[in-house]
Amino acid sequence: MSDPLIDPEHAQFVESVRRFVDSEIIPHATSWDLEERYPQQLLREFGNLGWLGVSVPESYGGSGGGSVLYALLCAELARGSAAIALGFYVHTALASSALVHLGDEAQRKRWLPGAMSGERIGCWAYAEPNAGADVSTVATTAARDGDQYVLNGTKMYITNSPFADFMVVVAATHPELGLKGLSVFVVDADTPGVNVAAPLKKLGMGASEMAEIVFDDCRIPAENRLGPEEAGFIRSLKVLTLGRIASAAFGVGLSRAALQESQNYCAQRVQFGAPLTANQFIRFTLADMATRLEAAWQLTLHTARLADAGQPHDREASMAKLFATETATWACERTLHLCGAQGYMKDSAAQRFYRDCKVLEIGEGTSEIQRETIARQLGV
Numbered sequence: 001m002s003d004p005l006i007d008p009e010h011a012q013f014v015e016s017v018r019r020f021v022d023s024e025i026i027p028h029a030t031s032w033d034l035e036e037r038y039p040q041q042l043l044r045e046f047g048n049l050g051w052l053g054v055s056v057p058e059s060y061g062g063s064g065g066g067s068v069l070y071a072l073l074c075a076e077l078a079r080g081s082a083a084i085a086l087g088f089y090v091h092t093a094l095a096s097s098a099l100v101h102l103g104d105e106a107q108r109k110r111w112l113p114g115a116m117s118g119e120r121i122g123c124w125a126y127a128e129p130n131a132g133a134d135v136s137t138v139a140t141t142a143a144r145d146g147d148q149y150v151l152n153g154t155k156m157y158i159t160n161s162p163f164a165d166f167m168v169v170v171a172a173t174h175p176e177l178g179l180k181g182l183s184v185f186v187v188d189a190d191t192p193g194v195n196v197a198a199p200l201k202k203l204g205m206g207a208s209e210m211a212e213i214v215f216d217d218c219r220i221p222a223e224n225r226l227g228p229e230e231a232g233f234i235r236s237l238k239v240l241t242l243g244r245i246a247s248a249a250f251g252v253g254l255s256r257a258a259l260q261e262s263q264n265y266c267a268q269r270v271q272f273g274a275p276l277t278a279n280q281f282i283r284f285t286l287a288d289m290a291t292r293l294e295a296a297w298q299l300t301l302h303t304a305r306l307a308d309a310g311q312p313h314d315r316e317a318s319m320a321k322l323f324a325t326e327t328a329t330w331a332c333e334r335t336l337h338l339c340g341a342q343g344y345m346k347d348s349a350a351q352r353f354y355r356d357c358k359v360l361e362i363g364e365g366t367s368e369i370q371r372e373t374i375a376r377q378l379g380v
């Protein structure tokens, strides 16, 4: 989908990403999904292409492309493979963004260059067996002991953790303070006391890898704490809005892929003596898909532009994430339906989209959490 209002430099960038996605990702997306492995060399290649530093300011060695460019990139990657986009987003919008926004100068110098080159891949470890939508229930502790912290606890569903080099971990420094007692730490994956279990089996996003991490008396230097000891995590929730913009862009990318798949199938499939696209029901479904997709994209782009202009965008980020991800779920279900039995086969793209889309409504704040945020801003 071209957008005449996009900056010409951005349009040129998107064109090069599109070519890469068409030639290097789409042809392999289904086999990576079925093999359930993340092609890690792609992340290193993204580093060579400068994509891992797109959202990092130039002053920290990134390209300073900002949220709009990041959203354009995420939408294109998700059009090729939502699972590849997921691994990219966890590394950039969560792990690297935490370094940018919560870290001090020394911490950025220490960890950002490797993260941007793709030499060192990051993960974001917040969720736990008993901490999901309710962020105040994190039970992993980080107890101060001289110039170290000692981490104990279990993180669950952590994307990229099976191959991550560093982990950005949310842990309680003052458990009695609940949400206000949570802090954020960088942990090198080879630190003694870090135990990453075997990758978990999932419904979708087959090509992304996630696992449980157990911290067992894991000692890290005190200088690995990002931001203040108290309310460090609250600060991260305020500054890491890029994650919601990325999730919205994933919804857009996946919906684009679904619309294209529906169009291709319905145009070539002949039933009752004519292509399926001769039926008004099919034509109207495709028209509805295109309309909802455009609305989702404009909401995402609007939020990214507000972010780049330094304007408040918390409400818009929740709206974009909510609308674009629910649009993707709807569009992917319709695509599976329109592609009939062929779409239901394990090697079809339609069934992959159908399995991949749902998690976009669950991660990065569920749809209910986004509705809560929006309602709060309405003053109700």
Ligand SMILES: Cc1cc2nc3c(=O)[nH]c(=O)nc-3n(C[C@H](O)[C@H](O)[C@H](O)COP(=O)(O)OP(=O)(O)OC[C@H]3O[C@@H](n4cnc5c(N)ncnc54)[C@H](O)[C@@H]3O)c2cc1C
Pocket: 090, 123, 124, 125, 126, 127, 131, 132, 133, 134, 156, 157, 158, 159, 160, 202, 205, 210, 359, 362, 363, 364, 365, 366, 367, 368, 369
């Ligand atoms: C593929 C995948 C990748 C992931 N990657 C990561 C990762 O890299 N790092 C990480 O930290 N986590 C990751 N997660 C976990 C993710 O953070 C959690 O799934 C998310 O926080 C939601 O928590 P939960 O799944 O435990 O849902 P629960 O908290 O158990 O909620 C279940 C349902 O109840 C609803 N609900 C809960 N409270 C309310 C309420 N007050 N009002 C109305 N509805 C409510 C929720 O919206 C949801 O629909 C991943 C999950 C998946 C599936």
